[in-house]
Amino acid sequence: xxxxxxxxxxxxxxxxxxxxxxxxxxxxxxxxxxxxxxxxxxxxxxxxxxxxxxxxxxxxxxxxxxxxxxxxxxxxxxxxxxxxxxxxxxxxxxxxxxxxxxxxxxxxxxxxxxxxxxxxxxxxxxxxxxxxxxxxxxxxxxxxxxxxxxxxxxxxxxxxxxxxxxxxxxxxxxxxxxxxxxxxxxxxxxxxxxxxxxxxxxxxxxxxxxxxxxxxxxxxxxxxxxxxxxxxxxxxxxxxxxxxxx
Amino acid sequence: xxxxxxxxxxxxxxxxxxxxxxxxxxxxxxxxxxxxxxxxxxxxxxxxxxxxxxxxxxxxxxxxxxxxxxxxxxxxxxxxxxxxxxxxxxxxxxxxxxxxxxxxxxxxxxxxxxxxxxxxxxxxxxxxxxxxxxxxxxxxxxxxxxxxxxxxxxxxxxxxxxxxxxxxxxxxxxxxxxxxxxxxxxxxxxxxxxxxxxxxxxxxxxxxx
Numbered sequence: 001x002x003x004x005x006x007x008x009x010x011x012x013x014x015x016x017x018x019x020x021x022x023x024x025x026x027x028x029x030x031x032x033x034x035x036x037x038x039x040x041x042x043x044x045x046x047x048x049x050x051x052x053x054x055x056x057x058x059x060x061x062x063x064x065x066x067x068x069x070x071x072x073x074x075x076x077x078x079x080x081x082x083x084x085x086x087x088x089x090x091x092x093x094x095x096x097x098x099x100x101x102x103x104x105x106x107x108x109x110x111x112x113x114x115x116x117x118x119x120x121x122x123x124x125x126x127x128x129x130x131x132x133x134x135x136x137x138x139x140x141x142x143x144x145x146x147x148x149x150x151x152x153x154x155x156x157x158x159x160x161x162x163x164x165x166x167x168x169x170x171x172x173x174x175x176x177x178x179x180x181x182x183x184x185x186x187x188x189x190x191x192x193x194x195x196x197x198x199x200x201x202x203x204x205x206x207x208x209x210x211x212x213x214x215x216x217x218x219x220x221x222x223x224x225x226x227x228x229x230x231x232x233x234x235x236x237x238x239x240x241x242x243x244x245x246x
Numbered sequence: 247x248x249x250x251x252x253x254x255x256x257x258x259x260x261x262x263x264x265x266x267x268x269x270x271x272x273x274x275x276x277x278x279x280x281x282x283x284x285x286x287x288x289x290x291x292x293x294x295x296x297x298x299x300x301x302x303x304x305x306x307x308x309x310x311x312x313x314x315x316x317x318x319x320x321x322x323x324x325x326x327x328x329x330x331x332x333x334x335x336x337x338x339x340x341x342x343x344x345x346x347x348x349x350x351x352x353x354x355x356x357x358x359x360x361x362x363x364x365x366x367x368x369x370x371x372x373x374x375x376x377x378x379x380x381x382x383x384x385x386x387x388x389x390x391x392x393x394x395x396x397x398x399x400x401x402x403x404x405x406x407x408x409x410x411x412x413x414x415x416x417x418x419x420x421x422x423x424x425x426x427x428x429x430x431x432x433x434x435x436x437x438x439x440x441x442x443x444x445x446x447x448x449x450x451x452x453x454x455x
Contacts (some may be wrong), residue, residue, distance in 0.1 A: 019327055035440075040373055065265065065268065065270075066268050066271075067268075069265065069268070069269055069272070069438060069439070069440055070395070070438055070439075070440050071395055071397075071438050073356055073391045074311075087261075088262045088266070090264075091262075091265060091268070093265070093389060093397075116297065116298060116369075117370045118297070118305065118371050118397045118398075161369060161371055162371065164343065190367065191367060192367060192371065192372075212437065216372070217370065220406060245373040245393040
């Protein structure tokens with residue numbers, strides 16, 4: 001159970017289909033609330049860094065990790081080994097790379113060699129265009145025209161630790177996970193997938209887990225805008241026979 | 247012993263140690279990240295952290311002259327030491343990695359080998375449950391099973407069952423906790439395992455206290 005926190009450089013936001021971002025709360029405050037609510041890990045993505053060509057605020061990462069004792073993944077605008085080093089030094093355990101991973105496979109291979117595959121997460125955003133799933137970069141702003149499944153095959157060769165797979169169409173809609181795509185992706189990818197985008201409610205999470213054998217699920221909107229918490233989600237899943245961390 | 251004690255976190259320049267430092271601080275002790283003899287001497291407990299390869303780890307320990315220091319503190323001065331992840335693996339007699347065999351600190355008999363996880367993907371990343379031996383004193387829970395956070399591909403195959411204090415299943419059963427007197431090791435990361443992890447760490451820091 002992994003909440004994704006989207007940060008725009010100033011506050012925590014949540015969008016719909018990667019647009020119309022709404023401010024949801026002060027970041028540090030939210031992180032601490034999650035830490036008490038039974039989440040297993042956290043992912044923080046700075047959605048402004050790549051497009052504004054800025055760097056993530058390392059001090060902010062430091063402030064967060066001083067107080068949460070769980071795995072913490074950070075992403076946004078990561079372009080080189082030095083960026084990763086700085087994030088790990090600030091207390092991140094893993095880094096999530098999206099745009100740079102698409103353009104620079106050599107960089108990812110080098111990062112895996114230096115930091116280990118457990119440390120590198122590739123984030124993939126996709127959207128359905130004319131019937132096929134295509135990969136988007138730059139926080140969903142740039143259509144690469146690359147077929148999602150072809151890209152996932154390529155990722156298999158990079159030996160990264162995990163893939164964060166987000167549906168732009170479902171993002172923020174609370175319409176339910178894109179189960180067909182996730183199922184197909186789990187069959188292609190040799191690494192664990194964190195499925196993200198569209199979580200509707202606990203039942204939707206259960207459906208996803210049962211149908212796809214996925215082991216990690218991310219959600220944001222239902223925690224921000226609905227009266228649902230990671231803790232309640234977990235007890236629901238447990239009651240339905242899913243093995244889950246206690 | 248007062249709570250205001252120094253806790254030495256061995257600085258052998260491998261992996262990320264900031265969470266270990268933060269966790270020790272959170273529990274109210276004074277973490278000292280160092281490789282100096284004087285810091286070893288002034289500390290009540292030693293933590294050997296680390297994520298990464300066995301070879302890189304043991305090479306750094308030897309290069310920095312830390313092997314003699316650690317062995318002296320642990321074997322002669324009997325200080326409690328906690329090895330976390332790679333730190334625990336370095337306690338072994340030897341490490342087998344990509345057909346290279348390296349000698350470890352040889353504090354606990356056994357070999358570090360690739361985890362035979364069968365159909366499960368490696369590295370083993372995520373939460374998994376640890377079944378503690380009933381007589382293991384650092385168990386943070388009343389139940390004999392708790393979940394902790396793991397990140398590793400290799401595991402510690404102990405020579406003697408008596409030195410295994412916890413077992414986890416990932417495709418196969420592997421040793422997730424070892425203990426031999428004042429020497430304790432966990433394959434999981436207590437500093438990343440929320441309240442139970444902190445509780446575990448606190449019990450360790452309270453040995454002899």
